[in-house]
Each structure stands twice: as C-alpha cells, then as structure tokens.
Amino acid sequence: MTDPILKLEHLHKRFGRATPARDFSMTVERGEFFTMLGPSGSGKSTVLRMIAGLEYPDSGSIVIDGRDMTSVPPWDRHLGMVFQQYAIFPHLDVAGNVGYGLRRENLSREETASRISELLTLVGLEGYESRNVNQLSGGEQQRVAIARALAPRPAILLLDEPLSALDEKIRREMQDELRSIQQRTGTTFIYVTHDQEEALTMSDRVAVLNEGRYVQCDRPEQIFHRPRTPFVARFFRGCNLLSADLDAQGEEVRMTLAGESLMIDRRGGARTAAWWRCGARPFRSGPLLRRRGHRQVTG
Numbered sequence: 001m002t003d004p005i006l007k008l009e010h011l012h013k014r015f016g017r018a019t020p021a022r023d024f025s026m027t028v029e030r031g032e033f034f035t036m037l038g039p040s041g042s043g044k045s046t047v048l049r050m051i052a053g054l055e056y057p058d059s060g061s062i063v064i065d066g067r068d069m070t071s072v073p074p075w076d077r078h079l080g081m082v083f084q085q086y087a088i089f090p091h092l093d094v095a096g097n098v099g100y101g102l103r104r105e106n107l108s109r110e111e112t113a114s115r116i117s118e119l120l121t122l123v124g125l126e127g128y129e130s131r132n133v134n135q136l137s138g139g140e141q142q143r144v145a146i147a148r149a150l151a152p153r154p155a156i157l158l159l160d161e162p163l164s165a166l167d168e169k170i171r172r173e174m175q176d177e178l179r180s181i182q183q184r185t186g187t188t189f190i191y192v193t194h195d196q197e198e199a200l201t202m203s204d205r206v207a208v209l210n211e212g213r214y215v216q217c218d219r220p221e222q223i224f225h226r227p228r229t230p231f232v233a234r235f236f237r238g239c240n241l242l243s244a245d246l247d248a249q250g251e252e253v254r255m256t257l258a259g260e261s262l263m264i265d266r267r268g269g270a271r272t273a274a275w276w277r278c279g280a281r282p283f284r285s286g287p288l289l290r291r292r293g294h295r296q297v298t299g
C-alpha cells in the first residue's frame with residue numbers, strides 16, 4: 001500500500017461568522033477520482049482552495065506527496081486547477097493556451113509541439129492547435145483549460161465545478177470524458193460539485209460535506225445505498241425517509257414500519273428488501289450506477 005497523495009489533518013478555517021472547515025481531516029489515494037460533494041456554503045471550495053494554496057488554514061496541515069505544503073505558495077505545490085469559468089487566455093490560440101502550462105518545463109520547440117498535440121488528442125481536440133479560442137464552444141474551451149492544467153503532469157488536478165456552466169447534454173458527455181481522461185492519465189483528481197448525480201457517476205470515492213465537516217466519505221454505492229446520516233440520505237433528493245421502530249432481539253432486530261414488522265440482522269441485512277416492499281425504490285439507482293459499471297442492488 002503506497003502513501004496517500006494527499007493528507008489533510010485537522011484543518012480549521014474561519015471567515016468572520018462562517019467556518020467552512022472545522023477540524024477537517026481526510027486522505028486521498030494516488031490515482032483516485034475523489035469528489036467533495038455538498039450543498040452551497042458547506043465549505044467545498046474553501047477546502048479545495050486551501051489544498052491549492054489560494055487560502056491558508058488558520059490551523060492544521062496539508063501534506064502533498066509526503067511533503068508538508070501548509071505554507072508553501074500555490075506555484076510550488078505542483079498542482080493543476082480547473083475552475084467553473086473557462087480561465088483561458090483570449091489573445092492566445094489553442095496551442096498557445098496549452099503551451100502556457102508547459103512554460104516551466106524547459107522543453108525544446110519540437111518537444112513542446114509534440115506534448116501539445118498529445119494533450120489535445122487526450123481531451124478530444126486533435127488538430128485544434130491554431131484555432132482561435134474565442135470561436136470555441138463552452139465545452140471545447142473547458143477541454144483546453146483541462147489540457148493546459150494537465151500539461152505539466154501535476155501531482156493532483158483540482159477541479160471546482162468545472163462543468164456547471166455547460167448545458168445538460170454537453171455536461172453529460174464531459175462527465176464521461178473527464179472520467180476517461182483521469183483513468184488514461186492516472187492523475188489524481190479532486191473534484192468539487194454540488195450535483196449528486198455527477199459525484200456518484202464519476203468518482204471512486206465521495207466525501208459529503210456539511211457545515212465545514214464531512215459527514216460521510218465512501219464509495220458511491222455505499223453513500224447511495226448506505227447513507228450514514230439522515231442528512232446524507234436527504235441530500236440525495238428522491239430518497240424516501242420513513243420512520244420505523246427498531247427493537248433489538250439478540251442477533252436480530254425487529255423493524256416495525258407502517259404496522260408491518262420485519263426481522264433484519266444487525267448489519268441491516270434485509271434493509272434493501274424492506275425498502276423495496278415499501279415501494280421506495282431509490283432515485284435513479286439503476287441507470288445512475290450502471291453508467292459507471294456498478295452492479296444494481298436488487299431487493
């Protein structure tokens with residue numbers, strides 16, 4: 001088992017009355033697609049900005065690839081960043097924009113051209129080198145921004161709601177493409193979104209944030225089928241929460257719901273069946289998890 005690529009330990013950050021990070025600790029493994037998901041104001045962007053070095057924590061530490069980076073400036077952290085706004089340079093063509101990411105690499109002209117061409121192929125813009133960026137669609141501009149951020153082979157690529165300005169169809173396509181780019185390059189991605197479906201579809205693991213803490217950090221199918229708190233369950237709109245009485249009897253628990261009783265084991269073994277019997281089939285669980293190759297859970 002290799003060391004995690006990122007370790008956040010007891011991060012705390014306050015802005016006046018807002019506390020977007022409270023004793024926040026988490027680890028991200030090498031090559032993971034890791035997503036921070038949560039409602040507006042839960043602290044996702046602040047945590048991402050602290051990883052990037054765009055904000056400094058009041059206390060706690062940030063270790064990237066084994067080095068303490070807590071007070072290191074952003075340009076020495078060897079991270080890439082992609083934001084919601086397509087932060088590309090309007091006065092440079094596509095090659096100029098992607099090449100900007102290579103300016104510290106000391107490459108020859110030929111090596112730079114070859115790397116730009118490789119990156120454009122990776123993001124599906126093969127042959128776009130001399131195109132004017134102002135004439136590209138939103139999705140294409142975001143691909144240029146991703147190629148530029150990946151150009152110096154960052155240890156981690158940080159993505160803050162990169163698809164939220166795109167229309168639904170392009171957004172869906174880009175979700176699949178981003179996942180594929182991440183897998184082909186093996187780069188660790190840390191992704192911020194408030195979109196539940198996006199998080200579940202793309203990620204290896206998801207941290208659900210609320211008020212500066214994460215309330216659950218797990219694989220998508222665990223988050224979806226085994227929410228640890230009512231907050232997580234409610235956050236996936238369409239999920240039905242029903243109150244039941246539980247009565248422990250040795251290894252089994254009797255659950256009484258709407259006058260019906262059911263024995264479940266202590267790990268909640270029959271819980272899925274119970275939800276099914278109540279007609280509370282989870283929101284889009286089949287197509288959602290099938291899209292990323294998960295087995296559908298049956299009752």
Ligand SMILES: Nc1ncnc2c1ncn2[C@@H]1O[C@H](COP(=O)(O)OP(=O)(O)OP(=O)(O)O)[C@@H](O)[C@H]1O
Nearest residue numbers: 015018020038039040041042043044045046047194
């Ligand atoms: N630079 C800042 N100055 C003052 N308050 C801030 C600053 N940055 C963030 N906050 C506050 O911290 C809280 C968390 O903000 P943050 O942007 O991290 O949340 P978020 O989960 O990313 O939300 P959103 O999805 O709306 O972007 C909010 O109450 C916000 O107003």
